[in-house]
Amino acid sequence: MSESKAPGSMSDLEIALKATLRPIEEIAAEAGIPPEALELYGRFKAKIDPAKLTPRPGKAPGKVVLVSAMSPTPAGEGKSTTTVGLADSLARAGHKVMIALREPSLGPVLGMKGGATGGGYSQVLPMDEINLHFTGDFHAITAANNALMALVDNHIFQGNELGIDPRRMTFKRVMDMNDRSLREVVIGLGGPVQGVPRQDGFDITVASEIMAVFCLARNLADLRERLGRITFGYRYDRSPVTVADLGIQGALALLLKDAIKPNLVQTIAGTPALVHGGPFANIAHGCNSLIATETARQLADIVVTEAGFGADLGAEKFMDIKARIGDVAPSAVVVVATIRALKMHGGVPREQLTEPNAEALAAGVENLRRHLHNVEKFGITPVVAINRFGSDSAAELDWLLDWCAREGVQAAVADVWGRGGGGDGGDELAAKVAAAVASPSSFRHLYPLELSVEGKIRTIAQEIYGADGVEFSVPAQRRLADIRRNGWAGLPVCMAKTQYSFTDDATVLGAPKGFTIHVRDLIPKTGAGFIVALTGAVMTMPGLPKEPAAMRMDVDADGNAVGLF
Structure with missing residues (x-):
């Protein structure tokens, strides 16, 4: 979504295509990645083998900055744009910075949510390739998930030695697309040679447990062990049956051995970014891979990462799931807010969000207040990033800054869509975040694991x-x-x-x-x-909207993407 976009200005894709990318070897060298750890995927993408990195002498792991947000609205708030702009501004101020983001899912890209590469002049590039097939990680995860289910159904067909109950399967096939017609299906029809009939269904790839395992594994060996622990159903005696019971965790790990290596790309300003893994935050844990975050900590002094949707979802799961497994507890948390999201939470319909409305702004700020108090429950004082849109008035922005000051919360306006990419649009935010990183914090989880x-x-x-x-x-x-x-x-x-x-x-x-x-x-x-x-009604296989974003997409005669945001 174009935060400062004016009528007639360039789209995100047009800005991205006009940007000058540097060879990925240069980005890697500046980040401290040796050539032997780099596996090239063309000129501007590469995978990193973390096993071939060496610790920086005398350097502690980098501090983590987690970017979250107030409750999102259909109008979009620009959390990824803020994440990229903040990292670029921290780098501009002289900090050694690396970004760690999730990979986009094709379902939302072709549907309505959009991509995950930022926007305007605060993007990771090449945005068209990242938003489409990238390095094939999601295809590998889809293949591993569906190989598991093919092997399960074959086991049942070949005699079912494990006594798997086809009526009590908890694992589904997946595809990286929004397709409501596949939520519930029946397989194995057509006679005895076609398999054993049973009710089945599809999830979207980002909801697959293999995606979650992929994003929480510490290394390839841990990935293999976690794959073996997956419970895909129950036996007739109602005992759980796992991948290890079938003995196929090695085959699944083999399908993922290349995908598990983090992907290195760059921002428009040349800040290195690891884009890897992508579980949804409303139906999974919503964070990029642990391997990528820990790799970034090994290479940089500050790692800027994000967790999906609002702080009630992605941030809570980052704190209570991801930070329990890995050493990635945040030193600072940024909560992204926008004037128009506040007004929507204050009762203004989407089509009227560009109109000033002080009463709605004052009412909607209660949503932001709750998110800020929630972050504090984890022992961290939040910083508010007010992501500026072109329709925001100076009076509205000043009111929100004054409100934050009265609440005792540091806040800054971030104009990184139009003034990012090495510009000064995020400098004030970066200074406040750097100060928060340098301040002591006392991170804690929300609950103990011993609780029921x-x-x-x-x-x-x-x-x-x-x-x-x-x-x-x-x-x-x-x-x-x-x-x-x-x-x-x-x-x-x-x-x-x-x-x-x-x-x-x-x-x-x-x-x-x-x-x-x-x-x-x-x-x-x-x-x-x-x-x-x-x-509630949350689903693990979304549907497409009445007018999917795919209707506006095309490719020109030279193979360039058209209409991709």
Whole structure:
């Protein structure tokens, strides 16, 4: 979304195509990556082999800056743009910086959400290649997921030695596309030679547990071990059955051995960026790969990363899931806010967001306040980045800066869409973030792992969402009993919830009170190491909108992308 875009100005793609990219070998050399650790994917992309990196002598691992946001709106807030612009501005100020971002999913790219490479003059490049097939990581994850299910169904067809109950499968096939027609399917029809008929379905690739495993593994050996722990279903005696029981974790790891290496690209300003992994934040844990974040910490003094959607989703999961597994606890947290998102949470319809509305702004700021207080519960003082849009008035921006000052929160206006790429649009924000990084913090998790699964869910619902309580469906209650019986109760919880609201109802904006979170099912992700709690109507296979973004896309006679944002 074009934060400062004026009518007639260039699109994100046009800006990206006019930018001058440097050979990726130069970016790697400046980042301290030796040639033997670099695997080229053309002139401007490469994979890094972390095993061939050497620690910087006398240097502690880099500090992590986590970029999150208030509850997003359909109008878009520009969190990735702010992440890139902030990193470029920190580099401009003399800090050794590296970015760690998620890879885009083709489903949202061709649907409605857009890509994940930033915008305007704060982008990672080559944006068209990153937003499409990139280095093939998602295709490898899709292949590994579907190989697992092909081998499972073949095992059942060939005699079912493990006694797998086809009616109690918890794993689905995946594809990296929004396709509602594949949510529920029946396979194995056509007679005995076609397999054993059973009900099945598809998730989107970014919701696959293999994606979560991929993003939480510390190295290739850990990846293989986690793949083996995946529970894909249950036997007739209702005991869980895993990938290791089939003995195929090695084959799945083989399919992922190249994909697991982080991808190196660059921003318009030449800041190095690792773009790797991409679980959704509303149906998974919403963070880039742990390998990429830890690799970036090894190479830079400051690592700027982000977690998907608002702080109630991606940031909470970063703190309670990713930072439990890896040494990546943030030293500073940036919460992105926009004037128009605040007005939308204050009751203004999307088509009127460009009009000044002081009353809606004052009402909508309650959503931001709750997110800021939530960040503080993890022992970190947040910094507010006010991502500037062209329709924002000076009076509105000043009002929000004054509000932050009254709240005792550091804040700065970031004009990085139009004044990024080495410009000064993020300098004030960068100075405040650098000061926050240098200040002491006392990071803590929201809950102990010893708490029951129900207790963890209630803690998140009440402390982060502001709910009065949690209601568990009958199927969820049965699953809780299974979780306790199988020894999984000590795992953290990954809430699957709409991104638009603190509630499980996407239409309830602002900072609501007096509501209940409804947990309809629980899915143990024993390879990834967390329990997914499905709430409300959130789905693991999204659908396309009435007018998908794909309708505006094309390719010219020279093979250049057209209409890609």
